[in-house]
Amino acid sequence: MTAACPAPHHEDEVVLLGHGAGGRLTAELLDTLVLPALDGPSGPLEDAALLPGHPDLVVSTDSFVVSPLFFPGGDIGSLAVHGTINDLAMRGARPIALSVALVLEEGLPLSELRLVVQSLGKAARDAGVPVVTGDTKVVGRGAADRIFVNTTGVGQRRLGLRPSAALARPGDAVLLSGPIGLHGTTVLSTREGLGFDSDIASDSRPLHHLVAALAPLGAHVHTLRDPTRGGLAAALNEIARASSAAVEIEERTVPVPEAVAAACDLLGLDPFIVANEGCLVAFVDAVAAEEALTALRSRPEGGQAVRIGEVLPQGPRGRVTLRTLVGARRVLDMPLGEQLPRIC
Amino acid sequence: MTAACPAPHHEDEVVLLGHGAGGRLTAELLDTLVLPALDGPSGPLEDAALLPGHPDLVVSTDSFVVSPLFFPGGDIGSLAVHGTINDLAMRGARPIALSVALVLEEGLPLSELRLVVQSLGKAARDAGVPVVTGDTKVVGRGAADRIFVNTTGVGQRRLGLRPSAALARPGDAVLLSGPIGLHGTTVLSTREGLGFDSDIASDSRPLHHLVAALAPLGAHVHTLRDPTRGGLAAALNEIARASSAAVEIEERTVPVPEAVAAACDLLGLDPFIVANEGCLVAFVDAVAAEEALTALRSRPEGGQAVRIGEVLPQGPRGRVTLRTLVGARRVLDMPLGEQLPRIC
Known part of the structure; x- marks a missing residue:
């Protein structure tokens, strides 16, 4: 742990909602703060990363914080499954395993939690991908908003499909x-x-x-x-x-x-x-x-x-x-x- | 999504802090609510799961919500690396890749975020495991407590080591x-x-x-x-x-x-x-x-x-x-x- 601050940020800057919205602010946060600290890839950011030593396997992670938890067409449970499956698919992979990690707010009705995990389980079954491991944490009232879900997936790339954000060519x-x-x-x-x-x-x-x-x-x-x-x-x-x-x-x-x-x-x-x-x-x-x-x-x-x-x-x-x-x-x-x- | 409630829970029950503490309440929540919904394993719960079709690979996920973020001997960043590496290691595996997903509270000082990701990056480097992919979400003030970190790891099992929670024997x-x-x-x-x-x-x-x-x-x-x-x-x-x-x-x-x-x-x-x-x-x-x-x-x-x-x-x-x-x-x-x- 070090207090050195190589990136060109003022120390009074704070996280903004836009830092999580997937646009320029997100890219800036990643480029100037997160990726340098993590020795992140200098190449294009892909939806899923190749697993070192296993070029046929890809990995992707996503945390879901959608509000409200339930909406027409889905809920945080099904969304967490689809989102990660799709990130794997964008690298030409079929999903072979999912992990699920829940952060729960104290006081959340168990009935609501049950609806979410049942929906998550159904979405995974429907897609043919097993949930192989998980984690559950609980924080006090007011320290989280109901339920956050992280899903991480491993996918196996389909023969011959090797799409990448960097491979678009003139004429495409x-x-x-x-x-x-x-x-x-x-x-x-x-x-x-x-x-x-x-x-x-x-x-x-x-x-x-x-x-x-x-x-x-x-x-x-x-x-x-x-x-x-x-x-x-x-x-x-x-x-x-x-x-x-x-x-x-x-x-x-x-x-x-x-x-x-x-x-x-x-x-x-x-x-x-x-x-x-x-x-x-x-x-x-x-x-x-x-x-x-x-x-x-x-x-x-x-x-x-x-x-x-x-x-x-x-x-x-x-x-x-x-x-x-x-x-x-x-x-x-x-x-x-x-x-x-x-x-x- | 269904409103059916097969588990023996009263619908007025809520999530308690103890549901996340790793003891009997956690086990009960998993056994009666989470695992049935996810078609979870009926065998013993291991620290890391085998990757289907790849018996030499294991996967583990953990969300970290420790408070405070910094403490003598570590912080949420280094802890998130060590915790997941150790879950892989308990299945006899060396870590080959980590994913990192951050949930950030709006208003968090970037200086604090930087300390956390720098510590996380250093812990991963020191352990010799690359962070291959990640995700960043931001929620409004009061909807999370500063920073939550999910790390998911993939590990390669060492030749001959096949430890399992179910393999302890008389005389051990x-x-x-x-x-x-x-x-x-x-x-x-x-x-x-x-x-x-x-x-x-x-x-x-x-x-x-x-x-x-x-x-x-x-x-x-x-x-x-x-x-x-x-x-x-x-x-x-x-x-x-x-x-x-x-x-x-x-x-x-x-x-x-x-x-x-x-x-x-x-x-x-x-x-x-x-x-x-x-x-x-x-x-x-x-x-x-x-x-x-x-x-x-x-x-x-x-x-x-x-x-x-x-x-x-x-x-x-x-x-x-x-x-x-x-x-x-x-x-x-x-x-x-x-x-x-x-x-x-």
């Missing part, structure tokens, strides 16, 4: 497996009692079968990413940056459900930066784009898959450009990150 | 690698400002080298356990129960540092149920007991290793008996669990 087609904005607007609407949650539900679901459907395309699948915190804008920006790619998205092709658009309008949110928990972005070689779309659409969870853009042969590397409805071009920036706390 | 020698009670009394004394922390320090440290020293004994090493939450009493009772063994401990042989004894006297604590983070209990075949002691003592962290008891050829199976200083015998029970919240 950008595919999206389904509509955006459902999870974030549902959680927010439920939390704030806005009433939209009668029309919409979270898209929380496991995506490993969808990735399996892409497996026959093998090395044509360059990059997979599930646009969770920070939404589609953050996912595309992370890929553009990691691959030094000029990504261009056709705005009118991006499916935004009506209820999501209405909720976002009311709340002053941009659907492009709202979290999703059940769709993925795929960057695939142009020659395989049609085959990839067909593969995605072969699964119910990819039934609405569409092509939303491409990696330009030339253009501003590391940037995402949106061709708007009226034909103009604007930069789709990495969100700053203050928008939606405790969305997952 | 019970060895203890060092003095007990230091971690729990240090944290409690620091938290409550009792002043003992000038005399004592947590024993928090990694134990995988100590386990490596035992590797040459191979299958003679039946059971390894680090007596953390619930202390030596909980660890021995878990082993006795999992192995249906009659364990007898000679009280005078168990090393309790003077300062620990004094603190426990004052606080009304039993050193046998105070948490440790840097010692282990080993059940080894009697023929290998001397060799095992020599191996433990060959490492600094095992320098004070002693033989503290044996598994009786006959006796009350699943129970731990203490031969007291005056020669009487009493049952050393599984602690109930309300004693020491947020000790790790």
Whole structure:
């Protein structure tokens, strides 16, 4: 333990809600404070890491602090399973084991805890992945908000699938497996009692079968990413940056459900930066784009898959450009990150 | 998600601090609520689980909620590394990768966060295990207490070492690698400002080298356990129960540092149920007991290793008996669990 402070932070700075929102503030916290201390990877941050000495295995961890615990389409238990399965899937892996660690607030009704763990167990069973180990801690009243869940997963990579955020290439087609904005607007609407949650539900679901459907395309699948915190804008920006790619998205092709658009309008949110928990972005070689779309659409969870853009042969590397409805071009920036706390 | 409630709990029951203390309440919560929902293992609960399809790999997860964050001998960062390494080591494994997930409270000084992650990084480096992936979430003020850390580890089992809580056998020698009670009394004394922390320090440290020293004994090493939450009493009772063994401990042989004894006297604590983070209990075949002691003592962290008891050829199976200083015998029970919240 040392008091040395090499990073350029003022000592009176504090953690902000936006540091956890998956945007620029999160990236800054990681780059300047966390990763240097942990000897973190200098390469791109992937959804899941390779296990040293076992190149066919990947590991991913996520803590879930979503509020409220229950929302249309899911709850913190099912979300914790889907979220980690999906991070593994984005590296081309099928999940082989999950760990579950609970932090509970004293006074939490056991009936509520039971609903959460039953939902978690059901989600794991439905996805075919065993929960192999766990941990339970309890803190006093007021020292946590009800339940926090950590899931960590180990996945086995599918033969031939080696997607990485750094592998997008000029000419790639950008595919999206389904509509955006459902999870974030549902959680927010439920939390704030806005009433939209009668029309919409979270898209929380496991995506490993969808990735399996892409497996026959093998090395044509360059990059997979599930646009969770920070939404589609953050996912595309992370890929553009990691691959030094000029990504261009056709705005009118991006499916935004009506209820999501209405909720976002009311709340002053941009659907492009709202979290999703059940769709993925795929960057695939142009020659395989049609085959990839067909593969995605072969699964119910990819039934609405569409092509939303491409990696330009030339253009501003590391940037995402949106061709708007009226034909103009604007930069789709990495969100700053203050928008939606405790969305997952 | 279902509202069915098969377990014999009243719906007005709530989570208690003792549910997280590693004793009988924790076991009851796991047995009646968590494990049935998760299709958990029906066999003994081990410190780390085998990875399905990869019998040489084990996985373990732990969330750390210790308060205060910093204490003599360690902090939540180093503790989170040591705790998970040790759970892997108790299955005969060396750590090959760690994940780290942080839940941060809005308003936490970045300077404090930096100290924690620097300590975490140093502990991982010192132990030779890379942090391969991570996650950061932020919750609003008052929704968490400063920092919670989850670490999950993957370990590779050492050739020939296959210890399990269920493998203790009649005739086994019970060895203890060092003095007990230091971690729990240090944290409690620091938290409550009792002043003992000038005399004592947590024993928090990694134990995988100590386990490596035992590797040459191979299958003679039946059971390894680090007596953390619930202390030596909980660890021995878990082993006795999992192995249906009659364990007898000679009280005078168990090393309790003077300062620990004094603190426990004052606080009304039993050193046998105070948490440790840097010692282990080993059940080894009697023929290998001397060799095992020599191996433990060959490492600094095992320098004070002693033989503290044996598994009786006959006796009350699943129970731990203490031969007291005056020669009487009493049952050393599984602690109930309300004693020491947020000790790790």
